[in-house]
Amino acid sequence: MNEQAPDIQGQAPEPEEERKPVVFAVRIDPVLREQIEGLRGITEQSVNEVGVEALEGWVAQTLSDETIQQKAMSELDAEERRLQERRSAIAGILGQKATAAEASSEATSGRSSSPSSRRAKARPES
Known part of the structure; x- marks a missing residue:
């Protein structure tokens, strides 16, 4: 079997850096x-x-494949929700108010209060 570095045909090199071929081996019958x-x-x-x-x-x-495209978009949406939840949690820890995007995300996920209002209730008065 002829083992050569793969040719990248039909793909233009990136402007600042030329992409180098990589080896991709498979096991076959x-x-x-x-x-x-x-x-x-x-x-x-x-x-x-x-x-x-x-x-x-x-x-x-x-x-x-339309099914693959729909699955990819669904996974992107789920990842965006996870990142938004993480952003809200970190903002709450840092004492920052939720941005408009975070507030709308919380409203659509069924949360009634912002992280900062929950934190304010839990904080003892001095």
């Missing part, structure tokens, strides 16, 4: 390897070219 070796000999492609072509096709197909 010996029968599939024999098929690949036979076909790549006919097509005169390297194992690397065959692998890059296959992975680029898989990525393109996966990215165009």
Whole structure:
């Protein structure tokens, strides 16, 4: 099997820094390897070219899948909620009032009071 650094075809290097290819190894069934070796000999492609072509096709197909797109957006929304909750908790610890975005997030999550008002109630008077 021809082990070369993968070519990054179709991708322009970043303006400030050229991206260097990385090795990405996979384990495959010996029968599939024999098929690949036979076909790549006919097509005169390297194992690397065959692998890059296959992975680029898989990525393109996966990215165009509407279910995958919806799942990705759902995960982004969940991560945004977790970060907003963390921001509110840290703001409460630091004694800062919630921003408008935090207040709307708390309102939609069912919280009735801000972290600063809860903290004020828990603080003993001097």
